[in-house]
Amino acid sequence: MxxxxxxxxxxxxxxxxxxxxxxxxxxxxxxxxxxxxxxxxxxxxxxxxxxxxxxxxxxxxxxxxxxxxxxxxxxxxxxxxxxxxxxxxxxxxxxxxxxxxxxxxxxxxxxxxxxxxxxxxxxxxxxxKKQPFTHFLSFALNQPVIQEKFLQFKKEVLEKCSNDCGVSSSLFQNPAKLHMTIGTLVLLNEQEIQKAQELLQKCKEEFAELQLIADRLMDRFVTSGLMLKEWDRVKLHATVMNTLFRKDPNADEQSNTTIGKFFKGRESFDGRNIMKLFENFYFGGVQLNSVFLSQRFSTDSSGYYATSGQLTFS
Structure with a gap:
């Protein structure tokens, strides 16, 4: 085949x-x-x-x-x-x-x-394709209202599910780095970072709706060669718990093309009870008006990832 x-x-x-x-x-x-x-x-x-x-x-x-x-x-x-x-x-x-x-x-x-x-x-x-990603496109979700709800979620999960296999505080994302991922990029020099910045700005006038923004951003960056396409449509998601955080609280989620390498040696956890008890947990509402070209393994003065580029909608 x-x-x-x-x-x-x-x-x-x-x-x-x-x-x-x-x-x-x-x-x-x-x-x-x-x-x-x-x-x-x-x-x-x-x-x-x-x-x-x-x-x-x-x-x-x-x-x-x-x-x-x-x-x-x-x-x-x-x-x-x-x-x-x-x-x-x-x-x-x-x-x-x-x-x-x-x-x-x-x-x-x-x-x-x-x-x-x-x-x-x-x-x-x-x-x-074999290089680890260096940047990612994201919507920041680290606003105070979301952080407060996230910490409430963490507290309740630990109170109700700490006896479940593998569930501990080390699983949870850093509240200051909560984000919604659009896609990951491999930018290997300053020229490629500059290319990504320019491409981000060119997208500004064409987009209107959240899923449309994510899908079209993905299409543009895939066409440019800076991003790999993994799905027909972008699966917008925000990571709140991940076994990667056990070893490094500042770790970033892996893209599907590289995640298999990192499962080895990671302690799993039983999330069935969490999914059942918190399937309708409300994390709050915020207005998303910026897309960030975020640098992996970095932190800015606010606690979020250092930004290499930003697309802001009026």
Whole structure:
């Protein structure tokens, strides 16, 4: 079934096929070799979305890739880069590790440069998905009325359900960081943060209703390549209890693409009684007039997450 329905990767408005390969336990330095072996003919399709310059010596394509992803293009002992250059008959120049700059592809033939660029984009997109998210779009729910109701909820849960398996105060969210999640992002350098800020502002004039705001924000950020789409519609939610909080009260919820890694070693809890007793608990009402581009693992002066960008509705 994997052959009949291969994974599709969207890059720059086009869709590419990632051929299925046998899953093995690889170290990060070796993963790109296995992935590269899975790049099929779909990665060589001519694409007019790239800026290819004609020079006296042939053709040239320069583009930005966040420095944390360089290693996946270079590969173990430089093997991935060498194979790319050999297969496409091009030369690929990559900035030194940790230095932000442009990757430059040069070659005698335009199709070779396009093929190298396309393969690098598919490679980068695949390994970007494996990076932990750095930011998320959110509606802040840390207003006093919500915090007061949340603390009441916490108090009553502990009074009535503390004897249930695994239920303790360590499960509860920090009241100052209550929020409704729209989606998570991987922003790997200042340029990507700036791109996300600009995209957020462009969305302002088009939205009106809460679910519509969330859905359209998701669509825009998915199209830009900064966010992965997990559902047909955004499942608006606010986390009040999570086993992640046991080890770190400031922990953030994980997206579905990475959460499996974190279940190992986490103590579960029996939430059936809580759901039964508090299914209609009222947390209060607030007016949501801002969307925040929030930075993970951060805190501002109010106790909420540090903000990298904000979209405010009148």
């Amino acid at each position: 994997e052959v009949m329905r291969p994974t599709l990767i969207r890059i720059g408005g086009r869709i590419y096929r990632k051929n299925h390969i046998q899953e093995k336990a690889h170290q990060h330095e070796e993963e790109e070799e296995a992935f590269y072996a899975g790049l099929g003919d779909g990665a060589d399709e001519p694409c007019d979305a790239f800026v290819i310059e004609e020079t006296e010596r042939g053709y040239r394509c320069a583009f930005d890739v966040p420095s944390p992803l360089y290693k996946y293009i270079i590969g173990k002992k430089g093997e991935t880069k060498k194979r790319l250059e050999m297969d496409t008959r091009t030369s690929i120049s990559i900035p030194k590790p940790g230095a932000e700059g442009e990757i430059v592809i040069t070659g005698q033939h335009r199709n070779g440069v396009i093929s190298a660029r396309t393969r690098i984009d598919v490679l980068v997109e695949s390994f970007r």
